[in-house]
Amino acid sequence: SAVISQKPSRDICQRGTSLTIQCQVDSQVTMMFWYRQQPGQSLTLIATANQGSEATYESGFVIDKFPISRPNLTFSTLTVSNMSPEDSSIYLCSVETGTSSGYTFGSGTRLTVV
Amino acid sequence: DAKTTQPPSMDCAEGRAANLPCNHSTISGNEYVYWYRQIHSQGPQYIIHGLKNNETNEMASLIITEDRKSSTLILPHATLRDTAVYYCIVSPYSGGGADGLTFGKGTHLIIQP
Numbered sequence: 001s002a003v004i005s006q007k008p009s010r011d012i013c014q015r016g017t018s019l020t021i022q023c024q025v026d027s028q029v030t031m032m033f034w035y036r037q038q039p040g041q042s043l044t045l046i047a048t049a050n051q052g053s054e055a056t057y058e059s060g061f062v063i064d065k066f067p068i069s070r071p072n073l074t075f076s077t078l079t080v081s082n083m084s085p086e087d088s089s090i091y092l093c094s095v096e097t098g099t100s101s102g103y104t105f106g107s108g109t110r111l112t113v114v
Numbered sequence: 115d116a117k118t119t120q121p122p123s124m125d126c127a128e129g130r131a132a133n134l135p136c137n138h139s140t141i142s143g144n145e146y147v148y149w150y151r152q153i154h155s156q157g158p159q160y161i162i163h164g165l166k167n168n169e170t171n172e173m174a175s176l177i178i179t180e181d182r183k184s185s186t187l188i189l190p191h192a193t194l195r196d197t198a199v200y201y202c203i204v205s206p207y208s209g210g211g212a213d214g215l216t217f218g219k220g221t222h223l224i225i226q227p
Contacts, residue, residue, distance in 0.1 A: 004157075033214040042201070042217040043158065092157050094215075100208055102148055103215060105157030 001097045002027050004106035012112045013083055020079045021109045023093030028073035033094040034066070037108070043092065049076050083113045117141065117204045123222040132189040134221050136202030139183040145206050147178060149187045151198040152220070158201065161187065163208070197225045 003026045013019050023032065031050055035043040047055040047068055055068040069077045080087050093106040119137040126132040138147060146165050150158040162169055162176045164185070169176045175188040189196055201220040205211065 031212055035214075042219050043215075045214045045216070048212065048214060094157070096211060100163065101160040102150075102163065102205070102207075103158075103160070105159070107155075107157050110155075 001099060001101055002029060002095050002104050004093055004095065004104060006093055006106035006109055008109055009107065010110040010112075012114060015084050015113055017083055018079055018081045019083065019111060020077050021091050021093075021111075023076045023078070023106060025074045025095055029095040029098075030073070031096050032070060032076045033096075033103070034068065034076075034078045035092045035094060035105075037090040037092065039088065046078070046091075080111065083111075085113045087111065088113045117216070118202045118218045120200075120202055120218060120221045122219065123224065125224050125226055126189075126192050128194060128225050128227050129191055132192040132196065132223060132225070134187040134189075134200050134202075134223060135184065136187070137184045138202070138204050141182055141204050142206070143182075145204045146208055147176065147182075147185050148203045148205055148215070149174070149176065150201045150203065150215075151196075152201070153195075153198040158217075161200075163205075165208075192223075192225045194225050194227060196223065198223060 005024045007022045034046040037043045045058050046061045047057045049055045049068050049070040051070050067079045090108040092108040094103050148163040149161040152158045164176045178185045199220040
């Protein structure tokens with residue numbers, strides 16, 4: 001199944017700044033997904049990114065706060081904009097495998113906003 | 115919202131079988147039951163899935179009740195490395211799909227030495 005590389009693996013950022021997280025997949029995939037996992041919580045889907053079209057955001061998430069790029073079939077970025085301490089979370093990239101195993105996940109980006 | 119209910123935590127002795135229950139009483143006829151687990155500081159990892167028949171692979175077995183309203187994930191010989199949060203998820207797709215996954219709170223399984 002696909003192997004996902006996420007960068008950075010962790011970062012500590014100042015409030016008011018922005019961080020761009022990269023997700024690189026070792027094979028071409030149609031759909032890429034971005035999730036947020038707040039401390040001690042489960043994963044919540046932020047948006048779905050399809051190559052060549054605008055990302056589709058879930059309720060509670062907006063493009064101005066979490067802009068997403070999907071320039072090709074193996075790469076996507078998620079930006080966390082104008083950060084506040086409430087944005088401190090793990091952000092995970094995922095792709096559908098096209099096999100019965102469903103989805104593969106990256107190891108995540110642990111973001112701390114101070 | 116997640117369509118599944120799981121106990122928040124469970125303990126199991128190393129070497130014993132770990133049986134993790136999941137309630138999905140509102141599951142539709144075409145929806146699959148998926149199990150993923152998340153080991154600390156890692157992304158979720160696929161374990162197994164099924165529609166109505168019991169399934170077994172190299173990691174685990176999945177027992178789905180005849181009415182499909184509940185299921186049990188069985189780790190036959192738990193090891194310390196099986197300590198993780200286990201998520202039971204209902205999905206209409208086999209092999210992914212365009213909707214992503216809706217995660218519930220999961221069960222934190224702790225394997226005791």
